[in-house]
Amino acid sequence: MPTAAQDPAARTTGPPDRQAAAAFFDVDNTLMRGASLFHVARKMHQRGAFRLRDAAGFALKQGRFLLRGENLKDIHSVRDSAMALGAGLLVSDVKALGEEVYDEIIASKIWPGTRALADQHLRAGRRVWLVTATPLPVAQVIADRLGLTGALGTVGEIADGAYTGQLVGEILHGAAKAEAVAELARLEGLRLDRCWAYSDSYNDVPLLSLVGNPVAINPDSRLRRHAREHNWPVYDFRSGRRAATLGLKAATGAGAVYGLWRGLSKVRRPHV
Secondary structure (H helix, E strand, O other), X not given: OOOOOOOHHHHOOOOHHHHOOEEEEOOEOOOEOOOHHHXXXXXXXXXOOOOHHHHHHHHHHHHHHHHHOOOHHHHHHHHHHHHHHHOXXXXXXXXXXXXXXXXXXXXXXXXXXXXXXXXXXXXXXXXXXXXXXXXXXXXXXXXXHOOXXXXXXXXXXXXXXXXXXXXXXOOOOOHXXXXXXXXXXXXXXXXXXXXXXXXXXXXXXXXXXXXXXXEEEOOOHHHHHHHHHOOOOXXXXXXXXOOHHHHHHHHHHHHHHHHHHHHHHHHHOOOO
């Protein structure tokens, strides 16, 4: 299972029933505008880690991501390039790079509405994790800067304090996110039917379907359609159609409607 950014037990607050609930947030286009890995790659280019032609390829994929949402082929391409370029880098240097990228770039791209939701979960005594294909060191920095419980992310292989350019397991994407969260829930004693999950991508339907309170944020067209068909709450912070002040109260209310609808659909389903 991907490594948590921090020891979750060290930051658990609230009564026991709240401790059984948690919220899981995707990062790219859900918590922040654009792809976090692109900004890491851009910073590496500024430091002379690769050529301008490689940087142009990253920029093209970032543009596609902003326009049409997450594409697995592009994600794998960026991942493979980044892993190859990262071979030989010291773990301590990558962590420092992640902190620099967050402070200079990512902090200004956090969606205020999504952060408000995460903060309200924390105030309610629930634990909050990031679950992302983003490399774990970067995900850890984002979680730490935002005061979240921790992060699950793609893990790079380490030998003698440096990255080898290989992965430990697979990229944390699609069904792999749901598997990682299910394992985390088992280890932490979480009730998934009391948990929330937030994502912009149809690829994260396995994760969203795993919890009792799925929420689509800045959804791509397929996820928006799926959310409407299943009566999931939808927030779009890109155009101002949903204000950050809606917060968790509105999300919880919409989740209650979804729960009622799901219960009624089971009652109405003919027995066979």
